[in-house]
Amino acid sequence: MELEKYKIEAHNDDALQTHNRRLAFVAAEVENAEAIIQKLVDFQVAIPSWALGTGGTRFGRFSGGGEPRNLEEKIADIGLLHALNKSSGAISLHIPWDIPENTTNIKALAAQYGIQFDAMNSNTFQDQPGQELSYKFGSMQHVDKAVRQQAIDHNIEVIKYGQALGSNSLTVWLSDGSCFPGQLNFRKAFQNTLESLQQVYAALPADWKMFVEYKAFEPNFYSTTVGDWGQSYLYASKLGDQAYTLVDLGHHLPNANIEQIVALLLMEGKLGGFHFNDSKYGDDDLTVGSIKPYQLFLIFNELVEGMDAKGMNHATDLGWMIDASHNVKDPLEDLLQSVEAIMITYAQALLVDRKKLAAAQADNDVVTAQEVLQQAFRTDVRALVAEARLRSGGALQPLALYRSADIRAQLIKQRGAKTVATGL
Ligand code: AOS
Ligand code: ZN
Ligand code: ZN
Ligand code: ZN
Numbered sequence: 001m002e003l004e005k006y007k008i009e010a011h012n013d014d015a016l017q018t019h020n021r022r023l024a025f026v027a028a029e030v031e032n033a034e035a036i037i038q039k040l041v042d043f044q045v046a047i048p049s050w051a052l053g054t055g056g057t058r059f060g061r062f063s064g065g066g067e068p069r070n071l072e073e074k075i076a077d078i079g080l081l082h083a084l085n086k087s088s089g090a091i092s093l094h095i096p097w098d099i100p101e102n103t104t105n106i107k108a109l110a111a112q113y114g115i116q117f118d119a120m121n122s123n124t125f126q127d128q129p130g131q132e133l134s135y136k137f138g139s140m141q142h143v144d145k146a147v148r149q150q151a152i153d154h155n156i157e158v159i160k161y162g163q164a165l166g167s168n169s170l171t172v173w174l175s176d177g178s179c180f181p182g183q184l185n186f187r188k189a190f191q192n193t194l195e196s197l198q199q200v201y202a203a204l205p206a207d208w209k210m211f212v213e214y215k216a217f218e219p220n221f222y223s224t225t226v227g228d229w230g231q232s233y234l235y236a237s238k239l240g241d242q243a244y245t246l247v248d249l250g251h252h253l254p255n256a257n258i259e260q261i262v263a264l265l266l267m268e269g270k271l272g273g274f275h276f277n278d279s280k281y282g283d284d285d286l287t288v289g290s291i292k293p294y295q296l297f298l299i300f301n302e303l304v305e306g307m308d309a310k311g312m313n314h315a316t317d318l319g320w321m322i323d324a325s326h327n328v329k330d331p332l333e334d335l336l337q338s339v340e341a342i343m344i345t346y347a348q349a350l351l352v353d354r355k356k357l358a359a360a361q362a363d364n365d366v367v368t369a370q371e372v373l374q375q376a377f378r379t380d381v382r383a384l385v386a387e388a389r390l391r392s393g394g395a396l397q398p399l400a401l402y403r404s405a406d407i408r409a410q411l412i413k414q415r416g417a418k419t420v421a422t423g424l
Helices: 005-029 033-042 071-085 103-112 145-165 186-202 229-239 258-267 293-309 331-351 354-362 366-377 382-392 398-404 407-415
Strands: 090-092 169-173 209-213 243-248 271-276 319-322
Touching (some): 005 382, 145 169, 186 209, 209 271, 293 331, 331 366, 331 382
Parallel strands (some): 169 209, 209 243, 243 271
């Protein structure tokens, strides 16, 4: 379904007076309001195709209805999000969950919604129907060369789909590892994985990037062969200039200092992309900013500082994506909340008084340093984010409009109450 333009305009007319009052207040409070709004206009966050269904756990799925039944409907869902917030202009596909039957048609459809193709994701963590060899004991690390070759071939096939669609990056997340001590020879598993990744890397087009995602545990519970940023960094360094580390916020052991990891990877020119989510205990999958918003702010603070130091373009030089999927919310509402949290936090990081912070650091003035950060974090920037949306033709309050326009009810009417989107 499409969200008609007049509905957005009517919604904005109703909300405009309140918005203008809030905007005037924050614009008077902060120095660089105009510059921040422009940066927010430019910033886009990719939506993963597998977040559009109610998913999240391997124990059970409880579909809310109206879920996209195919790739076309997934693109339509992201088109809706993008019409509402103008910051979700990209989709990240997962092969084989999203095999495009006709890449030309899919590309044209996405273009109609103003949506680009972000990183392509391969899948060697599930066995697919008709697949010759099993990934039960790993894919790229496998002791059997034939299994490794199958995983390599699959990744190269994913690159080909991506090329046809106009993507320019491949994310490799491997669930490879072991569940019990003694199961694996760590060195051999690393070497096999490296050699497999090298084969894929060799097939990478010259203008593509390869992201090596790491994860501390799950589905393997004793060791993971790309288990932390050190291991990912080793692979990425050995592979070459087109390979980067991808940080998924939910893939660390509890209390890891993710902002420091991000700062150092950026410094080394090896930070490639992000999977945003939030978590309380283990893996990802909760709405961005729902549990640890201050941690997210500290991460964005390092991103802005580090990217500026290198003269990088915030909007284009890293891959920004949401990777979350759980059981209880309407996925589209959840994604609107996640994108909003990302935009708010990005705006707050842009507020940080860098000169004052550097002076405080040089003086060992710990109190002032903390004050500078928290001054930014405690500023209500929501009107700046809303203004960026307004200027781009989006809705002042996307979530409110999504509800008042009864979008889920219409999707259920159109697609049925029992649809289940492919994904986890
Ligand atoms: C898995 O935990 C990772 O976050 C990957 O990014 C994965 O490809 C994605 O979540 C879909 O399962
Ligand atoms: Zn991820
Ligand atoms: Zn994950
Ligand atoms: Zn996950």
